[in-house]
Amino acid sequence: MNSAWAIATGLGGVFVGWLATYFNERVKWRRERVARWDERRQEQFIAFAKAVKLQAHLCNRMAASINLGRMDEPALDLAEGMPLLNQAEKQRAQAFEGVQLLADRRTIVAARDWQDAVLELRKVVSGMETTDPATYESLFKKAGRARDEFHLAARDSLSVGGEFVRSVQFERRV
Numbered sequence: 001m002n003s004a005w006a007i008a009t010g011l012g013g014v015f016v017g018w019l020a021t022y023f024n025e026r027v028k029w030r031r032e033r034v035a036r037w038d039e040r041r042q043e044q045f046i047a048f049a050k051a052v053k054l055q056a057h058l059c060n061r062m063a064a065s066i067n068l069g070r071m072d073e074p075a076l077d078l079a080e081g082m083p084l085l086n087q088a089e090k091q092r093a094q095a096f097e098g099v100q101l102l103a104d105r106r107t108i109v110a111a112r113d114w115q116d117a118v119l120e121l122r123k124v125v126s127g128m129e130t131t132d133p134a135t136y137e138s139l140f141k142k143a144g145r146a147r148d149e150f151h152l153a154a155r156d157s158l159s160v161g162g163e164f165v166r167s168v169q170f171e172r173r174v
Helices: 002-065 078-102 105-125 133-157
Strands: none
Touching (some): 002 078, 002 105, 002 133, 078 105
C-alpha cells in the first residue's frame, strides 16, 4: 500500500511538473509571437511613413518651383519631380498593404487620412487642381496634422511609452 501511494504521489508530482512546464512554454510562445508581430507592424509602419513623407517632401519642393511655397532645399522642377513622385507613390501603395494587413482600425484610418492629405498636395503640383500659396500652406499643415495622428495611432498600436511630441514643422510657414 505504501509503495502504491509513493508511486501515485511520484506520478502526481511528475504530472504537475509537466503541466506547469506546458503552461509556462505556452505563455512564452504567445509572448514571443506577439513580439514578432509587433516587429512586423513596426517595419510596415516605418516603411509607410517614409514613403508618405517622401511624397510630401517632393510635393513641397515641386510647389516651390511654381511659387506656392518655399523650402530650405532647392526647388524641384515639375518635369524632374513627377517621376520621383510616381516612384514614391508605388512605395507608398506597397507599404500601405502591410499597414492594412497588420494594423488596428485606428491606425489604418489615420494612415488613410495622412495619405489622402498628401494626395491633395500631389493634385496641386501635378496640375490636377490649382490653388494659391495660402491654400497650399493650409493643405501642407493638414498633412502634417494627419502625420501626427498616424504617429500617435502607430505608437499606441505598438505600445510605445513616453509622451508624443507633435511636430512643429507642420505649423511653420511653407
